[in-house]
């Protein structure tokens with residue numbers, strides 16, 4: 020009986036210290052866990068910040084002091100179709116999200132009739148003289164861009180002059196203000 024009591028005490032004491040040991044390891048590992056958690060939480064936050072940066076907040080981005088205006092084209096509209104930008108160095112990019120060839124012709128609102136007539140007559144010389152710029156023949160899934168233009172204040176009309184597209188709704192306005 021005495022021996023078995025001694026074993027019982029030994030087991031109880033052993034379990035007690037084993038418990039302390041587990042408690043100690045657990046407390047140690049919890050202090051180890053938190054520094055490991057911190058960087059992963061920071062990484063997650065950084066990733067969220069990156070995603071926010073990658074999503075364009077609007078159709079205009081400033082890149083090296085140039086206002087880059089990104090316009091999407093599909094059947095049969097421009098997105099956006101009402102563009103408000105500032106004067107100064109500007110480049111236009113036309114991205115064709117559609118299934119047909121599209122283009123972007125931009126001209127002064129007062130020249131609309133002249134340009135429309137020249138378009139009908141395929142009079143490229145008159146078109147060239149009366150437009151601000153054009154991005155010609157952008158194929159589906161591709162993009163085209165203008166030169167860097169130094170824009171002054173003005174109101175312009177934009178249109179896709181692939182036959183039938185302008186009439187179907189591929190048009191819009193560009194307002195330039197200082």
Ligand SMILES: [Cu+2]
Pocket residue numbers: 120121122179180181184185189
């Ligand atoms: Cu078009």
